[in-house]
Amino acid sequence: MELSGLFFYFVSFLTMAGIYAVICLALNIQWGFGGLFNAGIAGFYAIGAYSAAIITSTAASNNVGGFQQSIFVGMAVAAVIAGLVGWGIARLCVSLKSDYLAMATIGIAEIIRLIIVNEEWLTNGSLGVSNIPRPFEGVFKGQTAEIVFVLFVWMIVLLTYFISHRLHKSPWGRALRAIRDNEDAAESIGKDTHSFRTQTFVIGAIFMALAGALSAHYFKYFSPDATEPILITFLAWVMLIAGGSGNNKGAIAGALIVWAIWSMTEILTGFLPSEWATRSSYMRMLLIGLFLQFVLQRYRSGLLPERAPKLDKLRRS
Amino acid sequence: MIQLENVSKRFGGLTAVHNCSFSIPTGQITGVIGPNGAGKTTVFNMIAGLLQPSSGQIFLDGEDITSLPAHKRQSKGLYRTFQLAHEFSRMTVVENLMVAADSSIGENVFNAIFRPSIFQKHEHAAYDKAMETLRFLEIEKLQDELAGNLSGGQKKLLELGRTLMQTPKVILLDEIGAGVNRSLLSKIAVKIQQLNDDFGYTFCLIEHDLDYVSRLCDEVVVLAQATVLTTGTIDKIKRDERVVEAYFGGGKYEGAHA
Numbered sequence: 001m002e003l004s005g006l007f008f009y010f011v012s013f014l015t016m017a018g019i020y021a022v023i024c025l026a027l028n029i030q031w032g033f034g035g036l037f038n039a040g041i042a043g044f045y046a047i048g049a050y051s052a053a054i055i056t057s058t059a060a061s062n063n064v065g066g067f068q069q070s071i072f073v074g075m076a077v078a079a080v081i082a083g084l085v086g087w088g089i090a091r092l093c094v095s096l097k098s099d100y101l102a103m104a105t106i107g108i109a110e111i112i113r114l115i116i117v118n119e120e121w122l123t124n125g126s127l128g129v130s131n132i133p134r135p136f137e138g139v140f141k142g143q144t145a146e147i148v149f150v151l152f153v154w155m156i157v158l159l160t161y162f163i164s165h166r167l168h169k170s171p172w173g174r175a176l177r178a179i180r181d182n183e184d185a186a187e188s189i190g191k192d193t194h195s196f197r198t199q200t201f202v203i204g205a206i207f208m209a210l211a212g213a214l215s216a217h218y219f220k221y222f223s224p225d226a227t228e229p230i231l232i233t234f235l236a237w238v239m240l241i242a243g244g245s246g247n248n249k250g251a252i253a254g255a256l257i258v259w260a261i262w263s264m265t266e267i268l269t270g271f272l273p274s275e276w277a278t279r280s281s282y283m284r285m286l287l288i289g290l291f292l293q294f295v296l297q298r299y300r301s302g303l304l305p306e307r308a309p310k311l312d313k314l315r316r317s
Numbered sequence: 318m319i320q321l322e323n324v325s326k327r328f329g330g331l332t333a334v335h336n337c338s339f340s341i342p343t344g345q346i347t348g349v350i351g352p353n354g355a356g357k358t359t360v361f362n363m364i365a366g367l368l369q370p371s372s373g374q375i376f377l378d379g380e381d382i383t384s385l386p387a388h389k390r391q392s393k394g395l396y397r398t399f400q401l402a403h404e405f406s407r408m409t410v411v412e413n414l415m416v417a418a419d420s421s422i423g424e425n426v427f428n429a430i431f432r433p434s435i436f437q438k439h440e441h442a443a444y445d446k447a448m449e450t451l452r453f454l455e456i457e458k459l460q461d462e463l464a465g466n467l468s469g470g471q472k473k474l475l476e477l478g479r480t481l482m483q484t485p486k487v488i489l490l491d492e493i494g495a496g497v498n499r500s501l502l503s504k505i506a507v508k509i510q511q512l513n514d515d516f517g518y519t520f521c522l523i524e525h526d527l528d529y530v531s532r533l534c535d536e537v538v539v540l541a542q543a544t545v546l547t548t549g550t551i552d553k554i555k556r557d558e559r560v561v562e563a564y565f566g567g568g569k570y571e572g573a574h575a
Contacts (some may be wrong), residue, residue, distance in 0.1 A: 061401050171416075171423030171440070178405045178416045179451050184367060185403035189417040189479060190391030191424075246407070308409045308461075312446035 011150050011203030017259040018153035019214050024251040025160045026207035031244035032291050033198035035180030037102040041230040044082050047296045048209025051078035063124040069168040071135045078213040079206045086205025090198040103217040117224050128223025164248050169309035242295045246306025318343045324373030326359050328503040331360040346520040346529040351540035357523045361491050365397045366390045402472035406465030408457045411447050412551030413464045417460040417482035418443035470497040
């Protein structure tokens with residue numbers, strides 16, 4: 001019994017780490033390859049989660065919903081809406097220099113959060129959306145369902161990884177990295193920097209939304225509390241920077257390690273005396289900070305630093 | 318051939334370039350000289366499209382390119398290097414050149430994700446061209462080095478290489494010699510001469526070193542106080558008192574010689 005408890009703890013750990021891995025891969029496309037400082041990850045995550053929740057929920061209380069669509073339709077809708085919102089934001093903000101883009105995206109994420117909290121007809125406000133189904137719920141029950149879901153999440157992780165890998169090694173990715181390194185020089189060799197950055201922002205937004213959709217299906221209930229910037233934006237940045245910005249494997253490794261620290265310290269703080277327990281979340285934040293310090297002192301470009309795509313196939317000796 | 322007609326550029330109250338007219342004839346090496354702050358780089362940035370002139374027009378082979386965005390001028394054969402090295406620092410040397418090759422098919426995001434096989438041929442061509450260019454510049458051993466780790470002079474060579482990846486018509490070199498040691502500098506001069514002789518590429522270079530300019534350039538444009546002071550061959554320029562004055566300042570040097 002003890003052993004199976006541990007196993008299912010591990011399954012739930014992998015599920016959340018997988019969802020974060022998708023966010024991290026998306027952020028890696030935006031920041032690692034494109035140099036776009038998106039500090040509004042939580043906004044796109046929320047758009048994805050709410051779109052999927054509203055489209056797929058089996059019944060709605062006071063808000064729009066209960067469309068009972070399949071999970072795949074929900075994810076497609078989430079991707080399209082986030083892509084459109086991302087495109088609109090990119091049109092406005094993407095030519096801002098990195099720190100100004102960060103400020104703009106923080107503001108946009110906050111606008112999205114306020115819309116979600118206040119537009120009760122759409123999102124049921126702070127009460128959240130419930131009755132969100134899980135994939136293959138009719139077929140698998142109980143603990144098997146947990147295993148099926150973790151596999152489903154990691155399928156999405158692999159898909160994201162595959163797409164990001166292809167983007168990285170293509171001429172598209174090469175042009176994007178050139179724009180990241182020097183915008184004026186990239187313009188001088190004919191790269192339409194505005195168009196590349198817009199595309200990058202949209203692709204990132206789509207995958208962030210897919211991660212949001214996955215978590216809505218995982219929790220089966222989604223409220224604005226789940227889109228706290230500290231839980232999404234902050235953690236995702238720590239994961240990517242520690243894991244290795246510009247490296248897809250690094251993004252996944254960072255998600256696994258940082259989520260391990262985050263979630264396992266929750267167990268440890270459970271053993272603390274009650275007067276300490278109230279401070280536990282701050283201590284966990286402190287631990288994450290210390291970890292980031294440690295990693296960056298030892299490995300300046302993250303655990304798995306950026307590597308240029310292999311050109312072996314192009315070499316004819 | 319590039320022609321500037323009455324081009325001016327104002328930054329707020331400052332007139333950086335005022336009514337500037339000159340031309341860069343095809344197949345020649347034209348030098349642009351002038352004291353610091355004369356507006357040389359501003360003129361370059363306007364020809365390259367990084368800055369929009371406040372007034373006046375710029376023509377490339379008779380076509381008005383005044384308001385064409387910078388990234389569209391490359392397809393017209395107009396290339397440039399920068400005064401301070403603008404390498405792609407976190408990319409390898411060979412990637413720095415490959416990125417300047419024609420990769421329009423592989424730069425389509427749909428193709429990049431779903432149809433990588435259709436641009437493999439272009440990738441091979443880009444790689445081969447990049448290696449050929451690196452061999453021409455004699456830096457092929459550095460191909461897998463990150464460009465950010467190169468020396469100042471090597472970065473300048475790399476930037477020159479970047480302009481050669483497609484078929485350039487006009488190459489603008491903004492102080493290619495700045496911060497480069499003498500021996501590398503004369504190597505760069507040999508390469509520029511070779512490119513001009515063998516391929517007929519048109520060059521326009523900003524340079525402070527008058528020996529370098531006289532060695533390379535057919536015609537020289539002298540800018541001073543935001544406008545064209547005079548143009549002509551280097552010998553004519555050297556004898557022009559106004560040029561001497563602009564460069565060395567009202568008679569100080571004559572006094573020193575006496």
